[in-house]
Amino acid sequence: xxxxxxxxxxxxxxxxxxxxxxxxxxxxxxxxxxxxxxxxxxxxxxxxxxxxxxxxxxxxxxxxxxxxxxxxxxxxxxxxxxxxxxxxxxxxxxxxxxxxxxxxxxxxxxxxxxxxxxxxxxxxxxxxxxxxxxxxxxxxxxxxxxxxxxxxxxxxxxxxxxxxxxxxxxxxxxxxxxxxxxxxxxxxxxxxxxxxxxxxxxxxxxxxxxxxxxxxxxxxxxxxxxxxxxxxxxxxxxxxxxxxxxxxxxxxxxxxxxxxxxxxxxxxxxxxxxxxxxxxxxxxxxxxxxxxxxxxxxxxxxxxxxxxxxxxxxxxxxxxxxxxxxxxxxxxxxxxxxxxxxxxxxxxxxxxxxxxxxxxxxxxxxxxxxxxxxxxxxxxxxxxxxxxxxxxxxxxxxxxxxxxxxxxxxxxxxxxxxxxxxxxxxxx
DNA sequence: TCTGGGGTCCTAGGACCC
DNA sequence: TCTGGGGTCCTAGGACCC
Numbered sequence: 001x002x003x004x005x006x007x008x009x010x011x012x013x014x015x016x017x018x019x020x021x022x023x024x025x026x027x028x029x030x031x032x033x034x035x036x037x038x039x040x041x042x043x044x045x046x047x048x049x050x051x052x053x054x055x056x057x058x059x060x061x062x063x064x065x066x067x068x069x070x071x072x073x074x075x076x077x078x079x080x081x082x083x084x085x086x087x088x089x090x091x092x093x094x095x096x097x098x099x100x101x102x103x104x105x106x107x108x109x110x111x112x113x114x115x116x117x118x119x120x121x122x123x124x125x126x127x128x129x130x131x132x133x134x135x136x137x138x139x140x141x142x143x144x145x146x147x148x149x150x151x152x153x154x155x156x157x158x159x160x161x162x163x164x165x166x167x168x169x170x171x172x173x174x175x176x177x178x179x180x181x182x183x184x185x186x187x188x189x190x191x192x193x194x195x196x197x198x199x200x201x202x203x204x205x206x207x208x209x210x211x212x213x214x215x216x217x218x219x220x221x222x223x224x225x226x227x228x229x230x231x232x233x234x235x236x237x238x239x240x241x242x243x244x245x246x247x248x249x250x251x252x253x254x255x256x257x258x259x260x261x262x263x264x265x266x267x268x269x270x271x272x273x274x275x276x277x278x279x280x281x282x283x284x285x286x287x288x289x290x291x292x293x294x295x296x297x298x299x300x301x302x303x304x305x306x307x308x309x310x311x312x313x314x315x316x317x318x319x320x321x322x323x324x325x326x327x328x329x330x331x332x333x334x335x336x337x338x339x340x341x342x343x344x345x346x347x348x349x350x351x352x353x354x355x356x357x358x359x360x361x362x363x364x365x366x367x368x369x370x371x372x373x374x375x376x377x378x379x380x381x382x383x384x385x386x387x388x389x390x391x392x393x394x395x396x397x398x399x400x401x402x403x404x405x406x407x408x409x410x411x412x413x414x415x416x417x418x419x420x421x422x423x424x425x426x427x428x
Numbered sequence: 429t430c431t432g433g434g435g436t437c438c439t440a441g442g443a444c445c446c
Numbered sequence: 447t448c449t450g451g452g453g454t455c456c457t458a459g460g461a462c463c464c
Contacts, residue, residue: 248434249434299431
């Protein structure tokens with residue numbers, strides 16, 4: 001049976017989440033900022049229509065914000081993650097198999113559904129149900145490959161006459177949309193590839209679909225060959241309903257203010273390390289490799305630049321924050337150079353093993369401390385149940401105890417409407 | 429003055445093996 | 447003068463995604 005995929009994608013997801021709890025903003029332009037209130041990462045329809053570009057630094061559009069009364073939010077990931085899981089639960093109710101692809105997108109397996117009902121009707125039903133049950137608008141693209149389903153979704157968003165549902169099962173409709181779509185809209189074709197493809201005279205998705213897969217493989221890679229095949233309706237990328245286990249865990253932040261002091265940097269890196277350890281234990285993994293990196297801002301060419309990273313292999317894979325902290329602090333000491341205005345730092349864990357599933361070397365003498373497992377579990381339990389803010393939490397001294405000058409700016413944060421009792425929406 | 433965070437996969441090249 | 451062939455594994459870097 002030929003496979004059928006749907007891509008369901010929330011419209012302007014972060015902006016829609018913010019609007020959901022602020023009916024007064026229904027017709028107003030809204031933007032959501034990245035961490036640290038740095039740049040624009042989501043825009044409502046109205047903000048897009050005003051020409052606000054994705055990724056633009058906030059300080060460059062201060063005028064437009066004032067002139068048009070654009071409403072600005074800091075990103076509120078607790079809210080978005082919660083709304084996301086609500087949407088995904090609805091989709092899981094409706095479709096036989098779901099692959100959660102990102103915070104605001106899922107692929108559905110609709111193979112065989114057309115025997116029961118028209119695919120367009122199914123798409124509309126998905127759209128209506130998600131809207132009714134979560135309040136969030138979505139678009140649906142349906143096609144015989146994931147790449148075409150993405151493109152169908154692009155069509156559904158781009159052309160309002162579609163009502164937000166596009167079914168590309170029919171080859172003639174495929175052909176028409178491929179002709180209209182610029183090649184950079186194809187899933188897997190980014191900036192660099194677009195430039196190289198344009199140079200070869202490939203400008204539309206149709207041009208790419210008609211290219212020779214073997215030539216694309218030779219000149220580019222097996223990835224692009226697959227894209228070409230997928231654009232022709234040949235499914236090469238399967239639905240993966242079960243999320244693959246992670247291969248790395250990264251924790252990094254830009255600092256609210258430039259860091260010049262080693263002690264401050266040490267606190268920041270320690271904080272990221274603690275957070276990475278929590279994520280690691282959530283994943284039920286242990287890590288054997290740890291990388292620390294620090295850098296100055298690359299945006300100011302007049303300033304002295306320094307960016308460097310250091311990696312170490314731990315004596316054995318561990319999820320014990322104490323050992324991660326030791327390793328991270330040692331690496332930071334190697335990396336640190338006085339006299340720079342650091343803008344960002346972070347740590348990355350990799351080389352994962354399942355706990356207890358590791359073959360030590362014959363002459364290894366170091367072992368996990370006996371209380372490690374229970375201590376970390378207790379730590380996680382306390383911090384998970386602690387009220388928000390520092391009170392009631394336990395932490396490592398290395399994270400620092402007083403005001404953290406490096407921690408994020410979030411000047412325009414909305415309440416945690418759905419995840420904190422104290423911040424429930426109130427209706428008078 | 430001010431520019432996000434967290435991931436994945438592929439490839440080329442070097443080290444090393446017999 | 448003239449120095450093989452075939453393979454694996456690892457890593458860094460580059461591309462992509464949202």
